[in-house]
Amino acid sequence: MKNPKISANEFYENFIGTENYYKYLLGLLLTDGVKSIADEEKCYWFLDAIAxxxxxxxxRLQEFQVWKIERVIDTSFKLSATDGNNKVLVTQEIEFSDFxxxxxxxxxxxxVLLLPSEH
Structure with a gap:
């Protein structure tokens, strides 16, 4: 059962590795886990933002990036990206999402866009 107080990564923790890669925008590839969550949670907007x-x-200079959306309050979120060493590359307010x-x-x-559990 879904719980709005946990992360999507916790709920979908069963994705370990990937068997398939799916073509996405601008030459990006999605793993099984990322595609499943985007399909089930209807959050392709997050992937579009990353792209x-x-x-x-x-x-373009960062081979490794960590992208995150975090609920701020109710239906507003903060999108952020770091280089994996906590150097912030960008933050953006998302005024509304039904995520x-x-x-x-x-x-x-x-x-490749992947879940941390798929690494």
Whole structure:
């Protein structure tokens, strides 16, 4: 049973590794876990945001990125990206989302978007 007080990563912790890669925008690839969560939770907007930032030089230079959405209050979220060493690359306010969980973290390694549990 889903719990809005946990992270999507906790709820979907059964994804370990991936068997398939799915083509996405701008040459990005999605793992089984990322695609399943995006499908089930209807949060392709999060993946679109990740893809859109890849045009910026500071993102092109980062082979590893940690992307996170965190509920601020009610239906507003904060999107953030770091280089994996807590150096913040960007933060953005998301004024409205119907995303169910309190947070969701995706790693970007090269051109692959994956769940931390799939690493």
């Amino acid at each position: 859109s930032y890849q045009f910026e030089a500071k993102f 169910f969980f309190k947070e969701f973290t995706i790693w970007k390694e090269g051109n």
